[in-house]
Amino acid sequence: MIAYLKAKEEEMLQLLEKLVNIDSGSYVKSGIDEVGRILQKEYEALGYEVCIHEQPERGNNLSIRHKEAVNPQILAIAHMDTVFVEGTVQERPFTRDETRAYGPGVFDMKGSQVALLYALKALIEEKEEAYKNVEIILNTDEEIGSPESRPLIEEVAKDKKYALIVEPSQSRETVVSQRKGGGKYFLKVTGIAAHAGGEPEKGRSAIGELAHKIIKLHSLTNLEEGITLNVGIIQGGTSVNTISPYAYGALDVRVETHEQAEEVDRAIREICATVDVEGTSIELTGQMRRPPLILSEKSKELLSIIQEVGGELGVEITDTKSGGGSDGNLTAAVGVATIDGLGPIGGNAHSAEEFLEIDSFVDRTLFIASIIKRLSDKRH
Structure with a gap:
């Protein structure tokens, strides 16, 4: 041959x-x-x-x-x-x-x-x-x-x-x-718009809420165990002087075992089940797409x-x-x-x-x- x-x-x-x-x-x-x-x-x-x-x-x-x-x-x-x-x-x-x-x-x-x-x-x-x-x-x-x-x-x-x-x-x-197995998750955060200088107390920042979630999600990374989480895309807001009424984040997840996949999926859902910025809301979609x-x-x-x-x-x-x-x-x-x-x-x-x-x-x-x-x- x-x-x-x-x-x-x-x-x-x-x-x-x-x-x-x-x-x-x-x-x-x-x-x-x-x-x-x-x-x-x-x-x-x-x-x-x-x-x-x-x-x-x-x-x-x-x-x-x-x-x-x-x-x-x-x-x-x-x-x-x-x-x-x-x-x-x-x-x-x-x-x-x-x-x-x-x-x-x-x-x-x-x-x-x-x-x-x-x-x-x-x-x-x-x-x-x-x-x-x-x-x-x-x-x-x-x-x-x-x-x-x-x-x-x-x-x-x-x-x-x-x-x-x-x-x-x-x-x-x-x-x-x-x-590694992997998954993709997507966060859509809804806030309340308000003038950042005139009436900031009326606003609820979707970007602020997403920021809290990014920190918590990234904290799930464990390099020794082969677990990585990365919010690789973020979007949000309407103008620099407006409390952001919406924000979006896309999360990549990698794991080495089936057990890790289940544990990380559960942790992601728990993190996104409650908000850190009162008055905002989160819609979480996505899942673990590929088994390891x-x-x-x-x-x-x-x-x-x-x-x-x-x-x-x-x-x-x-x-x-x-x-x-x-x-x-x-x-x-x-x-x-x-x-x-x-x-x-x-x-x-x-x-x-x-x-x-x-x-x-x-x-x-x-x-x-x-x-x-x-x-x-x-x-x-």
Whole structure:
């Protein structure tokens, strides 16, 4: 397979350029669906059947399996959305130099889309039946927590033995075995407007109330336990000389265990159940969206197999933890052995400096193909 993939490297980079040069942020339905149509055509040319799960506002999710597949045991997931707004590609389209490729989503995770596709092409080229043992989900909302694709992922995952999450990796020697769980909460505070100089006693400050809540919410952070809370967005008020009649805050939460998720959720609701500034009121919405990805016994066994495959390819694989979530959190939560971070190498995700290491493209594609082959052996 290595000879085949090396011969296809330039072709892979051309497809990567095509995908990167399409704006496909989570809220850009037209762009995501264009990416989906390109990948659908690629998979159908290999004999795969593509089921389109229509979404009215988000991009359409795709589930893919070979027309000759019978009860495939491996689920592979790769998301088509990026974090970038429409128009980003026009400002900084795909570029490359001798060692790196650049552009919005090149690392997270359009490189992984190409790697997964060519891993299956390599298996087909080698006449390895393993390509029939994979069901694929290409989803469109991972960067915003997979709210629409989560039911599809959970439904497809429940009869699978393994889940391979093709998120990109930071190094050739690592995969991701654990991820924090997370949630988003939103506070809408209502106060009473009044002139800040003329009649301040008649006002009730929504901003003041939100400030109390931010301090209390941030105090729940426990870095030693892996618990973090961050109010990352605040808005409020109408003018500098008006007691603010409204305020808004958006809260990000990360935890390492299911028990922490329950405890933090309860604490957030308790904090927001009463007000500190008399005369104001709070509306709290949101929830813990992703359960943590825990390294279960099943996942440990899968990790061991992946490490064996790495060793055979001359790479000593170690597993790492990540503070960010992914769709692997969802597959692990339904009891499927899950390993994440199997895609190509790069860095600076979600920034204008995002890049993909070109020389990792073939290596990681071979890695994915070899894992699928090994997991499809009868002994596993």
